[in-house]
Amino acid sequence: MVQKLPFLKESPSQTAGPYVHIGTNPNWVEITGVWKEDLGLVLVGPETKGERIVIKGRVFDGAGDPLKDALLEIWQADAEGLYNSPQEKRGKADPNFVGWGRQPADGTTGEYRFETIKPGRVPYKDGRLMAPHITVWIVARGINTGLHTRLYFSDEEAANAECPVLARIAHKARVPTLIATRAEENGLPTYTFDIHIQGEKETVFFDI
Amino acid sequence: MSDQGSFYQRDRSWHPPAFTPSYKTSVLRSPQQPLLSLENTISELTGPVFGHDKLGPLDNDLLRNFAKTGDPIGQRIVVYGRVLDENARPVPGALLEFWQANAGGRYRHKKETYLAAIDPNFGGCGRAITDEEGRYWFRTIKPGAYPWPNGVNDWRPAHIHFSVFGHAFAQRLITQMYFEGDPMIWQDPIVATIPDKSAIEQLVAALDRQNTLPMDALAYKFDIVLRGRRSTMFENRMEGN
Numbered sequence: 001m002v003q004k005l006p007f008l009k010e011s012p013s014q015t016a017g018p019y020v021h022i023g024t025n026p027n028w029v030e031i032t033g034v035w036k037e038d039l040g041l042v043l044v045g046p047e048t049k050g051e052r053i054v055i056k057g058r059v060f061d062g063a064g065d066p067l068k069d070a071l072l073e074i075w076q077a078d079a080e081g082l083y084n085s086p087q088e089k090r091g092k093a094d095p096n097f098v099g100w101g102r103q104p105a106d107g108t109t110g111e112y113r114f115e116t117i118k119p120g121r122v123p124y125k126d127g128r129l130m131a132p133h134i135t136v137w138i139v140a141r142g143i144n145t146g147l148h149t150r151l152y153f154s155d156e157e158a159a160n161a162e163c164p165v166l167a168r169i170a171h172k173a174r175v176p177t178l179i180a181t182r183a184e185e186n187g188l189p190t191y192t193f194d195i196h197i198q199g200e201k202e203t204v205f206f207d208i
Numbered sequence: 209m210s211d212q213g214s215f216y217q218r219d220r221s222w223h224p225p226a227f228t229p230s231y232k233t234s235v236l237r238s239p240q241q242p243l244l245s246l247e248n249t250i251s252e253l254t255g256p257v258f259g260h261d262k263l264g265p266l267d268n269d270l271l272r273n274f275a276k277t278g279d280p281i282g283q284r285i286v287v288y289g290r291v292l293d294e295n296a297r298p299v300p301g302a303l304l305e306f307w308q309a310n311a312g313g314r315y316r317h318k319k320e321t322y323l324a325a326i327d328p329n330f331g332g333c334g335r336a337i338t339d340e341e342g343r344y345w346f347r348t349i350k351p352g353a354y355p356w357p358n359g360v361n362d363w364r365p366a367h368i369h370f371s372v373f374g375h376a377f378a379q380r381l382i383t384q385m386y387f388e389g390d391p392m393i394w395q396d397p398i399v400a401t402i403p404d405k406s407a408i409e410q411l412v413a414a415l416d417r418q419n420t421l422p423m424d425a426l427a428y429k430f431d432i433v434l435r436g437r438r439s440t441m442f443e444n445r446m447e448g449n
């Protein structure tokens with residue numbers, strides 16, 4: 001026998017199931033009066049620094065149908081590229097921007113939508129700057145472990161071209177699955193980011 | 209030891225794989241390409257913080273937080289435990305959100321169609337933030353088992369869903385808690401997505417007779433383990449070693 005290592009195992013993941021909203025967005029499923037406002041709906045206030053943007057899209061299954069029960073979370077840096085987190089040691093993030101959001105996909109169309117700001121660039125491990133990006137996490141019935149991906153911006157061509165994370169994608173044809181396309185809608189820059197769980201257009205998901 | 213190292217790689221053989229045909233919905237909702245391994249960057253090492261001020265006094269009391277005319281029907285229980293990391297250290301300030309069916313196995317959700325009755329006094333959601341020692345607790349009723357459309361006669365064992373935020377987005381986790389001694393655990397296609405029996409057992413809460421509230425509620429202990437980080441001792445190693 002050898003000495004025992006002191007580590008525990010991570011609790012295994014289980015699907016969020018079809019009723020995840022009861023726990024995360026009870027008001028949205030008409031369980032009212034337990035708490036006033038579901039967490040993560042509003043990211044931006046009048047004091048928040050940075051360019052106002054909308055990100056929206058749908059999550060598609062392998063048959064090309066949108067998931068109407070998906071729940072998405074985003075996590076991003078502020079306009080200067082700082083995270084509002086105690087683990088952020090490089091400086092102090094915008095106190096008026098938490099950087100975390102959560103939205104259910106629409107129960108009829110499957111569309112999700114976040115109103116946020118465009119994040120600044122943050123460094124990779126070796127100090128090179130990554131392109132501006134937003135971490136996206138997707139759970140739903142049928143997804144056994146939450147899926148991590150990243151949203152990049154179509155109008156950041158130069159930064160995307162030198163991003164060390166995008167450079168790690170061996171099949172260059174898959175890079176566009178991470179790039180949200182910009183258009184003006186109702187006077188706001190709106191980025192469409194459709195996520196394909198499987199199939200020809202399968203989004204790149206990360207093991208982080 | 210500080211919090212600064214990157215996280216231990218997730219043991220994907222301990223978690224359920226994405227493609228698990230006996231849980232039919234996973235078939236079209238599972239990536240087929242390998243996940244791209246990404247060493248943690250600051251984007252994964254950071255995460256949102258939720259202050260205790262975000263919570264109301266009844267958030268961890270499912271007996272009372274939706275009650276209209278009295279207590280919900282069902283076996284009164286207390287669920288408690290700690291959130292730890294893989295280094296067996298407590299994770300303070302972790303936000304836990306939980307949701308469950310009522311005693312008859314019925315969820316309060318507009319898309320739920322099971323014929324068991326809705327309980328007018330039970331919402332089925334709650335949340336808690338761990339204290340300095342990583343501890344949490346809440347009060348609820350024991351959920352019922354329920355049938356679900358997968359096979360023609362598949363039933364979920366009694367369970368409570370948990371969503372957990374640690375200190376970093378890399379630790380984000382959703383899982384489910386089962387109850388000690390429930391024979392339904394071992395015939396459930398969703399439980400069975402986890403390949404390892406001892407991994408399944410990690411999700412089975414222990415009946416704790418010591419902490420039972422006499423003449424009031426049974427107690428179940430459920431510890432949750434989030435990913436742990438490397439110690440910084442090895443972070444400054446010389447290049448090429």
Ligand SMILES: [Fe+2]
Nearest residue numbers: 017364367369
């Ligand atoms: Fe459930």
